[in-house]
Every structure is written in C-alpha cells, then in structure tokens.
Amino acid sequence: MKLAGFLLLLAGWGIVLCAVALLSSAVQRNGFVLAGLGVEVLGLVLTMRSHLAPGERG
Amino acid sequence: MTPLAVPALSDAGTVLCIVCILLVPCSGAGLALINTGLGRSRSAAHSMLASLCVVAVAGLVYFACGFAWQGYLGRPAHLVSISGKAWGWIAAEPLFFRGLKLDGSPASLAAWLQMLSVGLAALIPLGSGADRWRLPAACASTALLAGFTYPLFAHWVWGGGWLAQLGIHYRLGRGFVDAGGSASIQSVGGLTALSIAWILGPRLGKYSREGIPTAIPGHNAVLVLLGCVLALVGWLGLNSAGAILFAGIAPTAAVLIGVNTVLSASVAALAALMITRMRFGKPDASLVANGWVSGLVASSAACPWVTPAAALFVGLVAGVVVTFSIELFEVHLKVDDPGGAISVHAVAGIWGVLALGFFAYFPQPVSGQWVAQVVGAATLLGFVLPLTYGLNWLLDRFLPQRAPVEGERLGMDVHELGATAYPEFVIHTEDFLPR
Numbered sequence: 001m002k003l004a005g006f007l008l009l010l011a012g013w014g015i016v017l018c019a020v021a022l023l024s025s026a027v028q029r030n031g032f033v034l035a036g037l038g039v040e041v042l043g044l045v046l047t048m049r050s051h052l053a054p055g056e057r058g
Numbered sequence: 059m060t061p062l063a064v065p066a067l068s069d070a071g072t073v074l075c076i077v078c079i080l081l082v083p084c085s086g087a088g089l090a091l092i093n094t095g096l097g098r099s100r101s102a103a104h105s106m107l108a109s110l111c112v113v114a115v116a117g118l119v120y121f122a123c124g125f126a127w128q129g130y131l132g133r134p135a136h137l138v139s140i141s142g143k144a145w146g147w148i149a150a151e152p153l154f155f156r157g158l159k160l161d162g163s164p165a166s167l168a169a170w171l172q173m174l175s176v177g178l179a180a181l182i183p184l185g186s187g188a189d190r191w192r193l194p195a196a197c198a199s200t201a202l203l204a205g206f207t208y209p210l211f212a213h214w215v216w217g218g219g220w221l222a223q224l225g226i227h228y229r230l231g232r233g234f235v236d237a238g239g240s241a242s243i244q245s246v247g248g249l250t251a252l253s254i255a256w257i258l259g260p261r262l263g264k265y266s267r268e269g270i271p272t273a274i275p276g277h278n279a280v281l282v283l284l285g286c287v288l289a290l291v292g293w294l295g296l297n298s299a300g301a302i303l304f305a306g307i308a309p310t311a312a313v314l315i316g317v318n319t320v321l322s323a324s325v326a327a328l329a330a331l332m333i334t335r336m337r338f339g340k341p342d343a344s345l346v347a348n349g350w351v352s353g354l355v356a357s358s359a360a361c362p363w364v365t366p367a368a369a370l371f372v373g374l375v376a377g378v379v380v381t382f383s384i385e386l387f388e389v390h391l392k393v394d395d396p397g398g399a400i401s402v403h404a405v406a407g408i409w410g411v412l413a414l415g416f417f418a419y420f421p422q423p424v425s426g427q428w429v430a431q432v433v434g435a436a437t438l439l440g441f442v443l444p445l446t447y448g449l450n451w452l453l454d455r456f457l458p459q460r461a462p463v464e465g466e467r468l469g470m471d472v473h474e475l476g477a478t479a480y481p482e483f484v485i486h487t488e489d490f491l492p493r
Contacts, residue, residue, distance in 0.1 A: 006444045013440025016433055020228055021140050029228075030429055037432060040439045048391050051256045 002050035008043025012036045062218050062226065062233075063306060064132045065164050071302065071309040072162050078299035078312070079167065082174045085292020086113055089181045091285030092351065093397045096276035096344055097188035100469025103479035108184055108196050113177035115197045116204040120176045125158070126151040128172065128209035129217040130165040143227045145220035149213050168303045172212065175243050175296065176204045182247030185397020186255040187459075190262075190466050193474050195459035202449045203250055211442055212242045216304040221437065224430045231427025232420060234434035237305040238297035238315075238358030240410035245438050246446075248404025251395065253447040258460045260394030262467065271388055274396065279343040286327075286350045293319055293354040301362040311362050318361045318369035319354065325370050326353025326377030333381045345381050348398040352380040355403055356410035363418035372413045376406045408435050 015036030023029040067075065090109035097105050129135055129149025137144040151157060160166045180200040187196065214221040215236050225233030236242055265271055276282060298315050301307040307315075330349025334342040356376035357369060364372065383401035387393040393400065412435055415428030453459065465473030472478060 006447070009440045009444050013436055016436040016440065020224065020230070020433060026426070033429055033432055033436070036440075037436050040436055044439060044443075052392050 001046060005043050005045075005047030005050055008046060009040050010043075012038070012040030012043055015039055062131055062222060064130075065302060065306040067164055067167075067302070068309075072167070074309045074312060075167050075299050075302055076162075078295040078302075079171050079174065081295025082171065082178070082292050082299065084288045085296055086174070086178050086181055088285040088287070088289030088292055089178065089185070089351075091281045091288065092347060093181065093185040093188060093399075095278040095281030095285065096185070096397045098274065098469065099277035099480055099483060100471055100478060101189045102277065102471065103477070104193065104470035104474055105184065105188060106479075107475065108191070108193055109181055111193060111197055112180040112184060112200040115200045116177040116180040117173045119201045119204040120173050120209070121155060123153050123205050124176060124209040125149075125155060125169050125172065126153045126209075127206070128213045130168050131216075131218045133165060133217075135213070135218065143223075145223060145227075146213065146218050147220065148210060149217050164303055167299075168216075171296075171299050171303060175239060175300075176208050178292075178296075179208055179243045179247035179250075180204060182244070182399050182403045183251040183254045185399030185402075186251035186393075186395040187258055188396040189470060190258055190461050191254065192459060192461050195453070195457050198453055198457055199250075199254065199450055199459070202453065203246075203446070207250070207442065207446050207449065208242075208246055211246055211437070214437070215242050215434070221430075221434055224433060225424070229426060230430035230433070231415075231424040232430070234430045235305060235363075235414065235418075235427075236359045236411060236434070237301040237307065237362050238293075239300055240355060240357075240359035240407040240414075241434055241438060243296075244355045244358065244403040245407035245411070246442055248400055248402070248407055249438060249443045250446045250450070251399040252393070252404060252443070253450050254459070255393050255395050255400065256447065257450055257454050260392065261396070262463065264394045265392060269392060271392075271394075276344050276396070279347075282344060282347045286347050289351055289354060290320070290323055293323070293358070297358050297361045300358070305362060307362040314366075315361045317366055318364060319357045321366055321369045322357035322361075322373030322376070323350050323353035325373040326350060326356070326380070329374050329377030330381050333378060344398070345384065348380055348384060348402050349377040352376040352402045352406035355406040356413065358407075359410040360414035360418050363414065363420060365417075365419070368413075368417040372410065372417065375413070376409055379409060380406055408438060411435050411438075 019032030094105040134150040135146040213219045221234035224230040298312040327350035331341045331346045353373035383405045415431035
C-alpha cells in the first residue's frame with residue numbers, strides 16, 4: 001500500500017506536468033492540473049494510511 | 059524587468075541585502091530553541107548539538123556541491139527541450155563555488171544566503187525526529203537534503219528552472235514564484251520532516267496498544283517562546299533578502315515585506331491562542347508558538363506582493379489550520395511530531411504558496427498565476443516527498459536512523475553524549491534533610 005501511495009503521488013505529478021506541457025486550452029489545462037493534484041491527494045491518503053498502526057515498541 | 063532577469067543592485071541595495079542576510083541565522087537559532095523546548099529535558103543537549111551539527115553539515119555540503127546544482131539566474135544550467143521549449147532542470151556550476159566571484163554580486167549574495175537557508179531547512183526535520191533521531195543519521199540525512207533535494211527544487215524555483223519558466227513558456231502568470239522560501243525552504247524541510255517521522259516511528263510510550271496518543275509535553279516553554287522572537291528577527295531578514303535576490307523586488311519594498319511578515323505572524327499566533335482558549339479552556343503555549351511560526355512560514359512566499367490586509371488573512375488561516383493539523387497528525391494519522399514541524403512548515407508553507415496565487419498583485423497584471431502556484435505545490439507533494447522519503451529510506455538501510463530502545467529510555471543526552479543538559483535537575487534528598 002505504501003508503494004502504491006508513492007506511485008500515485010508520482011503519477012499525479014506526471015499528469016500535472018503533461019497537462020502543462022501538452023494542453024494549450026486554458027480550461028483543459030487547468031482541469032487536468034487540478035485532476036493531477038487530486039490524484040496526488042489520493043496518493044497522500046494512501047501513504048498516510050500505510051503508515052498507520054505503528055503500535056508500541058520495545 | 060522580466061521575472062527571470064538578474065536583479066540590478068545599487069550599493070545601498072547590496073548593503074541592505076547583506077544586513078538582511080546577517081539576520082537569517084536568528085531564524086535558525088529560533089527553530090533550534092523551539093525544537094529543544096518542545097522535546098524532553100533528557101534530550102535537550104542532544105537537540106541543541108544536533109542543531110549546530112546539521113547547520114554545519116548543510117553549509118559544508120551546500121558549499122561543496124549544493125550551489126553547483128542550484129545555480130542562479132543567468133548562470134549555466136542543463137536544459138531539456140520539450141515541444142521546442144528549453145526547460146532548466148539542474149544547474150551546471152563548478153563544485154566548491156569555483157567560478158563564483160564572492161564580490162557582493164547578486165549571485166554571490168544568493169549563494170551566501172542559500173548556505174544559511176539550507177541550514178534552516180535542515181533544522182526543520184529535527185523537530186519531528188526529536189528524542190529518537192541518532193546524531194550521525196541526522197547529519198547524513200542533512201547531507202542528502204543539502205546536497206541534492208534542496209538544490210534541485212531551489213534551482214527549479216530560484217535558479218531559473220522550469221517552474222520559474224512557466225510564465226515565459228506557458229503564460230502562467232510570472233511562473234511559480236516564492237519570494238522568501240515558503241516552498242523552497244519551509245515545505246521542502248517540512249516534507250523531509252514527515253519522511254523522518256514516518257521512518258523513525260513514534261517515540262516510546264507515545265501511543266498505547268490501542269493507538270491512543272499520550273501527551274508528552276515539551277520541557278521548557280520559555281525556550282520555545284524565546285525561539286519565536288528570534289525566529290521573527292531571522293524571518294524579517296530572510297523574506298527581505300529572498301525577495302530582493304530571487305524575485306527582483308526593489309530594496310525599498312523591505313518595509314512592506316517587514317509589515318506583512320509581522321502582521322502574518324501576529325494574527326496567526328493570536329488565532330492559535332483563541333482556538334486553544336476556546337477548545338481547552340486555557341491558551342496552549344506550544345500551539346501558540348507553532349501558530350506564530352506558521353504565520354511566518356505562510357508569509358514568506360507572497361510577502362512583497364500582497365497588501366497588509368491580505369497578509370492578515372494569510373496568517374489567520376495559517377494559525378487556524380496549524381492548530382487542527384497538529385491534532386490531525388498526532389491523533390488520527392499517528393504521526394509523532396514533537397515539534398509540530400510537519401504542520402508548521404509543510405502545511406503552512408503549501409498554504410502560503412497557494413495563497414500567493416489568489417492574493418498577489420503585480421505591477422503588470424497577469425493571469426494564470428494560481429495555476430503556476432498549484433503546479434509548484436503539486437511538485438512538492440508529487441516529487442519532493444517521494445524523493446526525500448526514498449533517500450531517507452535508503453539511508454536507513456545502511457545507517458539506522460532511530461536510537462535503540464535503551465537509548466531512548468535513558469534519553470539521547472546520556473545515550474549519545476554521555477552527559478545531560480541539566481545535571482542539577484536531579485533532586486538530592488539529602489539537601490532537604492534537617493541538619
């Protein structure tokens with residue numbers, strides 16, 4: 001789950017980069033930039049969840 | 059002037075810049091005191107020594123290779139061509155400041171400022187790793203931060219890299235801008251703090267087997283509040299010098315920058331005070347201190363381009379968000395962050411970056427600035443966080459970062475230094491016997 005979370009973070013960033021570089025229409029570009037950010041938020045949630053349940057040490 | 063032009067500094071401007079840079083170490087001293095005060099008394103000397111060591115390591119590594127990869131506006135960089143547009147990815151300076159004349163030029167001032175700023179960024183993870191982060195590991199982690207993560211992102215923002223070029227290539231406002239380092243310094247440090255907190259895990263006794271957090275209060279509120287005052291002095295210099303050197307702001311704008319910085323910190327602290335007063339019945343000194351610093355952090359990005367009213371709003375939101383964010387991380391996400399570094403630096407820093415997109419006004423009106431700021435924030439979350447986590451995870455394989463259980467029980471002072479910060483803290487019963 002941790003790896004999937006980090007991969008989603010990277011994928012979201014990739015979407016943002018591609019949107020900026022490839023889309024010329026402002027509406028489409030802004031929409032995909034926000035969508036990429038949304039994917040990153042999903043990745044962050046997944047990463048956070050994968051680090052839950054630390055338990056007691058020692 | 060265009061956003062990517064090297065600022066032309068008069069003699070007076072250069073002197074002002076030098077004075078501002080001389081103030082920057084105060085921010086580091088402030089953070090060191092805050093981190094130490096919010097930690098346990100049995101790790102206080104270790105915390106202060108670690109602060110000194112990471113600042114030293116950061117400065118040395120930045121001198122050796124950091125500036126070579128960060129560079130400065132108008133200086134050599136490696137470019138990648140995408141759709142016929144050249145994107146700057148990393149600087150191509152010689153190592154060890156060779157090729158840089160230390161003569162008061164904007165590039166030399168920027169290099170000096172960055173040697174200090176990278177130390178400030180390196181201090182931030184010490185807050186989240188307090189009471190359990192081994193000193194050698196902290197130094198090695200700092201070397202990775204100062205030698206790679208920080209310079210790479212700072213090149214993109216301040217060295218004429220692709221984030222700064224978004225305005226020229228894609229008409230996204232003036233490109234990603236961050237005058238005082240909400241993103242380049244604070245968020246990078248804050249996200250590294252999150253990585254460290256994840257890798258180290260919570261302190262011994264912080265969570266019960268059922269996952270319920272135990273309050274481990276800081277040991278010295280006086281140190282924490284003194285640190286806040288020192289941080290303000292340092293931030294005034296940091297925001298002013300950064301705005302002049304990296305955003306091409308006229309030195310006379312230092313007045314506006316100073317007013318905005320003070321307003322943002324003040325309202326953030328008062329917001330945290332009111333919230334803790336309403337929720338807990340009495341103000342919480344540590345959360346108020348965190349609110350104060352979050353206001354400073356959030357003010358950095360936009361300080362030369364917003365009105366004082368907007369700076370008040372930016373600080374207000376930072377102060378409110380940070381108090382809830384600290385609770386979210388501690389109670390619900392089980393992230394043990396004794397210094398509140400993640401919320402104060404990463405969360406407030408990203409808020410500062412986004413706020414610039416909505417509240418900044420420029421001499422020549424531009425559109426799409428908010429998109430450029432969102433792209434910058436997305437880069438922090440989508441690139442910097444995985445990078446800094448990956449580097450520290452790899453480091454942990456070779457050099458375990460967490461102190462052993464026994465060391466944590468004894469305290470980092472005794473375990474790693476062999477002596478405590480407060481040797482006379484021990485109550486000697488014979489002192490109270492009748493004579």
